[in-house]
Amino acid sequence: MTPLLEVRDLRISFPTGGGRITPVDGVSFALERGRTLALVGESGCGKSLTSLAVLQLVPAPGVIDPSSRIRLGDTDLLALRGEALREVRGRRIGMIFQDPMTSLNPVFTVGDQIAEGILAHFDVPRREAMARAERLVGEVGIGDAKARLTAYPHQLSGGMRQRVMIAIALAAEPEILIADEPTTALDVTVQAQILEVLDGLRESRGMAVLLITHDLGIVAGRADRVAVMYAGQIVEEAPTAELFERPSHPYTQGLFASVPRLEGPLSRLTPIRGTVPPPTAWPAGCRFRPRCPIVHPRSETMPPLLDVGPDHRMRCWLAEGET
Amino acid sequence: MTAEPLLQVRDLVKYYHAGGLLAARKPPVRAVDGVSFEIGRGETLALVGESGCGKSSVGRTILRLQEPTSGEAVFEGQDVFRLGREPLRALRRRMQIIFQDPYGSLNPRMTVGAAVAEGMQIHRLASGAELERRVAALLEEVGLDPSYARRYPHEFSGGQRQRIGIARALAVEPVFIVCDEPVSALDVSVQAQVLNLLADLQRQRGLSYLFIAHDLAVVRQIAQRIAVMYLGRIVETGPTEALLADPRHPYTQALLSAVPEPDPGAQRRRIVLHGDLPSPSNPPPGCPFHTRCFHPLRNERCRTEVPPLRPITGTLAACHYAEVSAVEAIEAAP
Numbered sequence: 275m276t277p278l279l280e281v282r283d284l285r286i287s288f289p290t291g292g293g294r295i296t297p298v299d300g301v302s303f304a305l306e307r308g309r310t311l312a313l314v315g316e317s318g319c320g321k322s323l324t325s326l327a328v329l330q331l332v333p334a335p336g337v338i339d340p341s342s343r344i345r346l347g348d349t350d351l352l353a354l355r356g357e358a359l360r361e362v363r364g365r366r367i368g369m370i371f372q373d374p375m376t377s378l379n380p381v382f383t384v385g386d387q388i389a390e391g392i393l394a395h396f397d398v399p400r401r402e403a404m405a406r407a408e409r410l411v412g413e414v415g416i417g418d419a420k421a422r423l424t425a426y427p428h429q430l431s432g433g434m435r436q437r438v439m440i441a442i443a444l445a446a447e448p449e450i451l452i453a454d455e456p457t458t459a460l461d462v463t464v465q466a467q468i469l470e471v472l473d474g475l476r477e478s479r480g481m482a483v484l485l486i487t488h489d490l491g492i493v494a495g496r497a498d499r500v501a502v503m504y505a506g507q508i509v510e511e512a513p514t515a516e517l518f519e520r521p522s523h524p525y526t527q528g529l530f531a532s533v534p535r536l537e538g539p540l541s542r543l544t545p546i547r548g549t550v551p552p553p554t555a556w557p558a559g560c561r562f563r564p565r566c567p568i569v570h571p572r573s574e575t576m577p578p579l580l581d582v583g584p585d586h587r588m589r590c591w592l593a594e595g596e597t
Numbered sequence: 598m599t600a601e602p603l604l605q606v607r608d609l610v611k612y613y614h615a616g617g618l619l620a621a622r623k624p625p626v627r628a629v630d631g632v633s634f635e636i637g638r639g640e641t642l643a644l645v646g647e648s649g650c651g652k653s654s655v656g657r658t659i660l661r662l663q664e665p666t667s668g669e670a671v672f673e674g675q676d677v678f679r680l681g682r683e684p685l686r687a688l689r690r691r692m693q694i695i696f697q698d699p700y701g702s703l704n705p706r707m708t709v710g711a712a713v714a715e716g717m718q719i720h721r722l723a724s725g726a727e728l729e730r731r732v733a734a735l736l737e738e739v740g741l742d743p744s745y746a747r748r749y750p751h752e753f754s755g756g757q758r759q760r761i762g763i764a765r766a767l768a769v770e771p772v773f774i775v776c777d778e779p780v781s782a783l784d785v786s787v788q789a790q791v792l793n794l795l796a797d798l799q800r801q802r803g804l805s806y807l808f809i810a811h812d813l814a815v816v817r818q819i820a821q822r823i824a825v826m827y828l829g830r831i832v833e834t835g836p837t838e839a840l841l842a843d844p845r846h847p848y849t850q851a852l853l854s855a856v857p858e859p860d861p862g863a864q865r866r867r868i869v870l871h872g873d874l875p876s877p878s879n880p881p882p883g884c885p886f887h888t889r890c891f892h893p894l895r896n897e898r899c900r901t902e903v904p905p906l907r908p909i910t911g912t913l914a915a916c917h918y919a920e921v922s923a924v925e926a927i928e929a930a931p
Binding site: 316317417431432433434461462463464465466467469470488489490491492493494495514515518528529530531532533534535536537540542543544545546547549550 | 647648754756757784785786787788789790792793796811812813814815817818838841851852853854855856857858859860861867868869870872873874
């Protein structure tokens with residue numbers, strides 16, 4: 275089966291005073307229809323930039339390498355321009371961001387902003403668009419939908435604003451929702467509300483979700499597959515249950531050991547030593563080498579993604595000993 | 598720990614009044630509405646809650662970075678809120694603060710060494726070669742290379758800046774540090790490093806912490822006791838493991854169940870609260886949580902009578918019906 279969305283060898287580079295940097299460096303993944311794929315990593319790993327590239331939203335002066343491929347079904351997304359690109363943005367792929375305040379227009383009402391998305395993609399009268407907006411507002415769990423349509427963004431709480439953003443993203447009935455840290459700015463009980471809304475919509479609409487997050491807790495029990503990113507590359511990829519059961523790359527293992535837990539016996543955390551290097555300071559060979567607890571004779575050569583098990587790959591030479 | 602607590606806060610109230618033309622007509626924001634707690638020597642109390650619950654205002658008023666509306670805070674035998682200028686200055690040597698934002702809390706034009714030395718100079722603790730020696734020792738103690746003293750904050754990552762902030766707080770040799778969301782802005786691998794550092798420093802120096810945070814899993818790593826705040830009040834408090842194992846207040850239960858655990862097999866009951874946090878300038882009468890409460894026994898009494906903090910099993914909880922666990926009651930219902 276051909277995947278709904280396929281990213282092949284994505285490379286994004288930026289010119290800097292000290293030469294070109296490549297914050298996304300050879301990322302490949304596939305998202306199946308109706309499934310959720312999580313891109314997980316810490317700040318600067320390239321996960322957000324990867325998701326922006328899908329909609330050609332990489333900020334200038336960033337450049338997507340001509341050899342990179344992103345396909346939505348049979349459509350070459352990176353070749354799209356003008357009207358064809360607009361048709362994909364919003365219509366076939368919706369996107370929500372971390373900060374709902376800066377993504378909403380402060381001088382238009384909630385109803386206007388949702389209806390705008392509907393009118394941009396469907397040939398319906400304004401009254402019909404408003405009726406659809408009201409249904410969407412209800413669908414994302416905002417009570418008293420009719421009254422809320424006339425509210426302005428500043429009159430809403432952070433959680434309500436994120437619900438409005440979701441309603442806007444859903445207005446055009448996209449096949450894929452890209453959710454870039456959708457709950458990171460929210461309190462934990464509000465996060466639980468928003469995740470419940472997203473889970474419900476994913477199921478009722480059969481939408482595929484590309485979830486970008488730093489939080490392994492959000493991935494658990496939600497994503498079908500996980501790709502862990504470090505320094506511009508995918509370093510491990512597997513079905514969620516497999517990855518949580520058998521994290522194999524030393525970076526993934528380090529992440530799990532760093533996360534404080536609420537359950538189980540209390541023990542001192544085992545952090546990863548050092549800090550995430552900026553793209554200007556990535557080492558040659560394995561990029562995790564300076565922080566890795568394991569010294570491997572081949573670590574000065576960049577490892578490819580190697581099989582560690584069925585449908586489970588990692589970018590580490592240790593995999594050679596496992597299979 | 599001696600019998601006498603290091604810090605005793607009683608009935609702390611902090612209201613913010615709106616400025617501007619119509620200020621007199623607006624009700625004040627009741628950020629902190631009668632909070633009491635104690636912290637022993639060498640102990641960590643975590644103040645936990647979501648945005649707007651008043652936890653940061655508590656930390657700031659105790660240090661008199663903001664003036665309280667009423668209440669008292671007795672620190673080493675003195676009421677902090679009644680101190681004049683000079684004794685307050687002397688007190689600031691004993692109490693320090695570490696902020697959430699390691700980017701915003703360091704002066705970008707001051708070298709790391711100057712930032713760490715500043716407090717020692719103000720309090721005339723050291724000068725000249727001795728000052729330099731102490732700066733180097735402090736940087737080493739927080740896990741930084743002493744040569745960093747000559748560099749500027751922008752050259753460092755978030756985790757390194759937080760270490761600089763910690764060295765700066767330690768420089769005046771405090772006994773008590775308010776840690777205001779010290780690891781919230783950090784990546785998870787770095788967060789673990791800073792948490793371990795704070796725990797080590799506490800052990801080596803016998804420090805007491807008021808650890809302000811929103812993340813219960815983080816708090817479990819460092820605090821002996823937890824106080825959960827909601828709308829300016831403590832709704833539950835107790836020893837960390839008791840409170841996490843058997844929370845009695847419905848809000849604590851909801852907060853705990855909302856924490857996403859990185860374990861796909863975790864079978865914890867999810868409680869999703871309905872509605873938004875009420876405005877702290879117009880808090881509901883009675884129990885502050887009654888507008889969002891899911892306790893099957895909630896009734897008219899909750900809407901009129903403020904529940905006091907009272908001992909239940911392992912914790913103190915401010916709920917009229919805390920003897921019955923709301924979560925268990927819901928699960929038992931058909």
